[in-house]
Structure formats: structure tokens, C-alpha cells
Amino acid sequence: MKVEPVREADKYQGARLSVKADLAGAKIHVLIDIGFGDYVYPDPKHEIFPTLLPGLPQGRILMYPPETVISEKFEAMIRFGEANGRIKDFHDIWVTTQTFRFDLANVVEAVHGTLRRRETAIPSEMPIGLTGAFAAIVEERGLWSGFLRRASPAMGLPSFSDVQSELRSFFGPIIATLGAPEGAQGIWHPDSRSWRNN
Template sequence: MLFTAWLDDPFRPTQNLDLLGFVNPDVTAIRFRNICRIKAEEDGLAYDANGLSVEAIREGQQYGGVRVQTTAFLGTTRIPVQVDIGFGDAVTPTAQELEFPSLLSAEAPRLRAYPRETVVAEKLQAIVVLGQANSRMKDFYDLALSRLFAMKGGSLVQAIRATFERRDTLLPTETPLGLSAAFAEDSKKARQWTAFVGREPLLLQPSNLPAAIVAIGELVFPPLQAAALGDGFERHWPAGGPWT
């Protein structure tokens, strides 16, 4: 959903909202039920506060999370609502305030959000950890889309180091399997990519998975190597690249 606020054009739809939590997970159900019951300007939607459920996710990890699920109603149409809340993520440099676009005439809310560097770092860490087993084509797409944003190299390196350290992941000194030519050319991965990009109209249309991974590599390989080697990286990525 962050990309909706960062880009003027609509991009891939998402089925859930991801948040970072700072309070005891036991309080989450109470807070979300209260949110569902807030009297707001009529927008046609009603939320089932009584049917709201909360379950643990990320079990077995150092920093856990919870999943909130309920149902929204638009007339007689039932809309599943899912919010995943993680705890302990490293937000680097710092959270940024942004204005989230409103579909109706209501005032746009202002939210604290992850910086782009942390979004890149978290998706990169997932790709490194999952390796060949990775079927999360949305992460590859999001990284390719992140090329459209200007970023400071030093800030991105800090975000990569902080995220990998927080998630107990070694920084690779060689090309991660999930960004390798072998992964890009795997026929199963090619089918997964084709299915993903064919599902909805997308803002960015890399011709194929190998092209997407090459584009991603141009953005992430230099700062990833700098992070692994402990080097500084005082370079700049202008919107669209390359590093200068």
C-alpha cells in the first residue's frame, strides 16, 4: 500500500495491510475492534467488530507478529480484511510521515510509514533467505519498481545492515541464489512470474523475469556488497538510476 502513496499511478493490488506494532500484542484485538466501531462519514462500508480475530504469525522467530482478520460489508458484498502486524522490525533511517490518498472526498489521513530504503532492505532480505524456494514474485516486482525512486546510497546500506542484523541473516558476499541467472532462467519461476504480471494491469512491465532480475541487480548489488564488506557507499541513485 505504500506504493499507492508514493506513485501517482495505481499499481498492483494487495490483499492485506502490513503494519509495525509497538504495543503488547494482547491489546491489538481491543484496539482494532474499537477502530471498527468508529463512527465515520458514510462511505458505504461496515466492519464486523464482533467477528474480528487475532492470531500469532512469525512464530519461532525472534520478533513475532499478529494477524488481524475481519469482514467488511459493502451492501451485501462481503470483503475479507487482513492486517499483518510485525514487531521489532528495523526502520532505517526513520519512519516518515506521508499523506495517504483517499478514494472519496474525505480528508486524506497522514500516516507514519517505512522509508523506501527499509522497504528495499526487507524485500532483499527475504529474497536472500528464501533462495530457490521463493515464490513471492511481488517482492521482485516491488524491487524493480523501487528503481523509480531516488535514494541515497549511505542510507540504503544502513537499512540493509540493520534489517539483516535484526533478522539474523548473514550479508552475502556473492550473488544471492534468488537473484542469480539460474533462478531467473528456472522454468517454474518463469511461470510464476508470468502468472503474477498477468493477474492485473501493472505500472511497470518488465518483459520477463530475467529482465526484472537484471534491473533489480543494478539497484541492489552495489549497496549490498558495500554492506557486506563494511564499506561506505556515498553514492546517489536518481529516479530510474543508475548509481552515480
């Protein structure tokens, strides 16, 4: 087991726990990122975490809300701009928006609080990470294709530009209401991948 500091240059730092194990000859490497001082909204809740092995009890874990997961990855997208190599963040946000319903007011509060805490400017337009210019950079560097090679083929992931398009639909109303969060109204429906009034 090894613990290393991460985000050393940031005001709010964290640690990365690295655990290597051997299970019946299979090598397992687990990484756990631990954050300190992050803005978390809504409050964390205890959730049941499914087990991968049949017959074992499921874990009950205090979990970050998906709004906070999205807001932290979106903040990194803004902060790193063209230099962003965190390509898995795009996948993670995409999967999260396909899985959960969101109240726009809660997501706006989570994003606004994260940007404020990390002293990142509130965007007035789509960040570079969601533009065609960045898609060209990703293509040129082979970032998405490299990610796809490491991912399970069963995941059936779309092209990077398709992921960007869906994320623009998700983040458009969020960016539009960050300056006046009290006006944020709408529900994200993962089945139709759209914001609606109910």
C-alpha cells in the same frame, strides 16, 4: 476481523490482521501485516496517504521508510534462496526503486541493520533470487506468470528476467559496500534507474 501470528519461528514475530467487509455489495478483503522488533532505518515519518474516493480526507499515517521496506524484502530473498515463493516482493522492490530516490548510505544501513537483527549472513555476491538459475525456477513453477494474471493489465509489468536485471543494478553497489558501509556513496535516480555520485 481476525488476527493471526506470523513468522512464529523467527525471533522477531508479527501478526496479520485480516478484515473482511462489504461495501455496497462489493466484497473487500484487507490484509495488514504488523511487525514487532524490526530494525527500521531511517526513522518512520508521518506521510499523507491518498484516498481512492473523491471528497474524502486523506489519511496521515506513520510510515515505514522505503529503505526498510526494501531491506526486509531483500533479507527474505537471501534467507529463502531457491525456495522463495514471495514473488510479489520482487515486484514491490522494483516499483519502489522506480518511485523513490535513495541515498546509498541509508539503504546500506537499512539492509545491514535488518540482516543483523534477523541474524542473516551478509551476502558477498548476488543472492540466488537475482540469478538466471532462479529465473528458470520461477518460469518452471509459473510464479511470475501467476502473479501477472492477478495483477492489473494496466500495470504493464516487464518479464521477470528484466525485473531481476534492474534489481541487480540496484543491489550491486549495496552488496559491494555492506562489508564497509562507511564507504557507501551515491544517489539512486529512479528516472534512469542508476546510481550516480549526485
